[in-house]
Amino acid sequence: MNIDADDFTLLGLPRAFALERSQLDAAWKALQAKVHPDRFAAEGAAAQRVAMQWAVRVNEAHQRLKDPLRRAGYLCELGGVPVQSENNTAMPGDFLMQQMQWREALEDAGSAAEVEALSDEVGAQRRARLTRLAGLLDVQAALAPAAQEVRALMFIDRLLEEIDVRLQRYEDAP
Numbered sequence: 001m002n003i004d005a006d007d008f009t010l011l012g013l014p015r016a017f018a019l020e021r022s023q024l025d026a027a028w029k030a031l032q033a034k035v036h037p038d039r040f041a042a043e044g045a046a047a048q049r050v051a052m053q054w055a056v057r058v059n060e061a062h063q064r065l066k067d068p069l070r071r072a073g074y075l076c077e078l079g080g081v082p083v084q085s086e087n088n089t090a091m092p093g094d095f096l097m098q099q100m101q102w103r104e105a106l107e108d109a110g111s112a113a114e115v116e117a118l119s120d121e122v123g124a125q126r127r128a129r130l131t132r133l134a135g136l137l138d139v140q141a142a143l144a145p146a147a148q149e150v151r152a153l154m155f156i157d158r159l160l161e162e163i164d165v166r167l168q169r170y171e172d173a174p
Helices: 007-011 021-035 037-043 045-066 068-078 093-108 112-139 143-172
Strands: none
Touching (some): 068 143, 093 143, 112 143
16 A cells, blocks of 8 residues: 555545445445554554554545545546636636526525525536536546536535525524
8 A cells, every 4th residue: 555646546446536435435444444543552653653644544535535526626636637726717608607697596586495496406507517527537538628617516516505505594584
């Protein structure tokens, strides 16, 4: 085992966007069982420190790979095309228009039913984009468009969080 291996190699998984969650979790549990610091309790402080580093590294890999957007961004990065979400917010005009329409719809929504309908619409768009992302990464190996798709999905996820906050307000209202 190499602590510097990429997350997929570390966990013994194929380098792909499409991962079975059960396969990922099983690989994580099996590796965690091998490197958990409790297994090295009798071997002294140095062995326990190394085991702790391994356990942290395995947990980081699991966290990154279990989140579809983080996994997609990581695949882009591994392929030499970082997502650069902090400094690259350029998006196609049609996507920006859709974002504005959704945000206006959220602002104008007067009932929980209207907000839930918007949530359904945005959620469907998210699912469609995740499917597209799988094709870009696993079939076409089109990393630049995949990175742009990740950035778009990040916008969508932020909007879905705002929608959830709005729905929570309706649930909390007397």
